[in-house]
Amino acid sequence: MKTTRNTAAKMAVLEVFEKSKTALSHTEIHKQLNDLCDRVTIYRILDRLINEDVIHKISNLDGTVKYAKCNHSHQRVHIHNHAHFSCENCHEITCLENVKPSYIMPHNYKVNEINFTLSGLCPNCLNSNI
Amino acid sequence: MKTTRNTAAKMAVLEVFEKSKTALSHTEIHKQLNDLCDRVTIYRILDRLINEDVIHKISNLDGTVKYAKCNHSHQRVHIHNHAHFSCENCHEITCLENVKPSYIMPHNYKVNEINFTLSGLCPNCLNSNI
DNA sequence: AATTAAACGCAACAATGTTGCAATTGATAA
DNA sequence: TTATCAATTGCAACATTGTTGCGTTTAATT
Ligand SMILES: [Mn+2]
Ligand SMILES: [Mn+2]
Ligand SMILES: [Zn+2]
Ligand SMILES: [Zn+2]
Numbered sequence: 267m268k269t270t271r272n273t274a275a276k277m278a279v280l281e282v283f284e285k286s287k288t289a290l291s292h293t294e295i296h297k298q299l300n301d302l303c304d305r306v307t308i309y310r311i312l313d314r315l316i317n318e319d320v321i322h323k324i325s326n327l328d329g330t331v332k333y334a335k336c337n338h339s340h341q342r343v344h345i346h347n348h349a350h351f352s353c354e355n356c357h358e359i360t361c362l363e364n365v366k367p368s369y370i371m372p373h374n375y376k377v378n379e380i381n382f383t384l385s386g387l388c389p390n391c392l393n394s395n396i
Numbered sequence: 397m398k399t400t401r402n403t404a405a406k407m408a409v410l411e412v413f414e415k416s417k418t419a420l421s422h423t424e425i426h427k428q429l430n431d432l433c434d435r436v437t438i439y440r441i442l443d444r445l446i447n448e449d450v451i452h453k454i455s456n457l458d459g460t461v462k463y464a465k466c467n468h469s470h471q472r473v474h475i476h477n478h479a480h481f482s483c484e485n486c487h488e489i490t491c492l493e494n495v496k497p498s499y500i501m502p503h504n505y506k507v508n509e510i511n512f513t514l515s516g517l518c519p520n521c522l523n524s525n526i
Numbered sequence: 527a528a529t530t531a532a533a534c535g536c537a538a539c540a541a542t543g544t545t546g547c548a549a550t551t552g553a554t555a556a
Numbered sequence: 557t558t559a560t561c562a563a564t565t566g567c568a569a570c571a572t573t574g575t576t577g578c579g580t581t582t583a584a585t586t
Contacts, residue, residue, distance in 0.1 A: 268531085268532080269532075269583095270532080271582085271584070272583080272584095273583070274582095275534080293572085303535085304534070305574095306536080306574090306575085307533080307534060309575080310534085311533090325455055325459060327453065327509060327511045329461060329542090329543085351505060354508065365501060367497030367499045367512065368498050368499070369495055369498070369512075372519075375516060375517065375519060375522070377514045377515070377516040378484065378515060378516040378517075379514070379515045380515075381512070382497060382511070382512050382513075383512075384501070384505070384507050384510050384511075385507070386505060386506040386507040387505065387508075389502075392505070392506050399554095399562080399563075400563080401551085401562095401564065402552080402553095403551075403552070403563085403564060404551095405564085405565080422542075433565075434565070436543090436545095436565080437564080437565055437566075439543065440565080441564095444564095459573090459574085461543095527586100529584100530582105530583100530584095531582100531585105532581100532583080533583085534580080534581065535578105535581090536578095537576105539574105539576075539577105541574080544569100544572095545568105546568095546569090546570105547566105547567095547568100548566095549564105549565080549566080549567105550564080550566090551562100551564070551565085552561105552564085553562095553563095554560085554561095554562105555558105555560085556557100556558085556560090
């Protein structure tokens with residue numbers, strides 16, 4: 267039984283997530299932490315937070331990877347079955363907690379995880395009418 | 397109006413796609429071509445084929461990127477709204493042309509593209525019961 | 527305060543993708 | 557068929573992202 271520690275770096279990363287309304291990439295987190303810790307440490311913290319079900323990973327069509335806080339009430343086992351929206355203009359990625367895809371799978375597959383990402387224009391960029 | 401050319405390398409890449417039942421990564425394609433062309437060339441061919449709507453790109457949760465042939469009857473504009481399945485065991489990625497998610501979006505978003513990837517165990521790996 | 531496994535920093539590495547530029551080549555028209 | 561020329565390629569160089577090994581530091585428990 268591995269115990270997990272609340273280190274300074276981990277707390278700082280969590281605070282960055284708290285402050286952010288959108289999902290964050292490793293690089294964005296690193297910049298915000300302003301050399302509080304090594305970039306390798308951030309990768310390791312993100313891994314741990316994912317295992318602890320505190321954040322989830324979002325993989326985007328353009329290849330970028332971001333992370334966002336889970337805001338279910340900390341149930342242990344859960345699937346992140348909500349959609350994510352990736353704006354092609356401002357490149358912000360937001361969780362759409364209320365958008366959940368329904369679909370019918372062939373019966374001979376076992377689904378463990380789903381990744382549903384939509385891209386296009388977010389409300390902000392849609393208004394400012396490029 | 398840019399014209400597009402059917403070069404030897406492009407034809408070879410297309411043939412690799414024809415032969416494959418599953419989606420392919422850049423690296424897998426490069427290996428199958430056996431140094432017929434430079435790896436940069438393959439990236440550029442893939443870009444062109446995507447623009448021509450001949451193949452589509454699949455971005456997986458684990459960060460890997462694969463490509464698969466489009467098998468709609470070459471309509472010009474279309475959305476790849478079918479699901480993709482990524483096996484956690486054999487790492488094969490297949491298009492599930494018949495699985496299309498239905499979902500309800502808030503009205504203030506403009507959706508241009510969707511990426512719906514499921515992961516778990518494919519029929520093969522589910523049977524051989526690891 | 528001593529203990530000790532978890533976490534860290536650092537350096538080195540691997541994988542993936544991009545860019546600039548000179549050389550080559552497919553498609554078209556003469 | 558041959559000349560033309562933009563599309564395509566190869567190559568080298570670079571950027572970004574993520575991983576690994578290992579010696580050192582540190583959070584949490586006794
Ligand atoms: Mn989310
Ligand atoms: Mn597909
Ligand atoms: Zn936007
Ligand atoms: Zn499988």
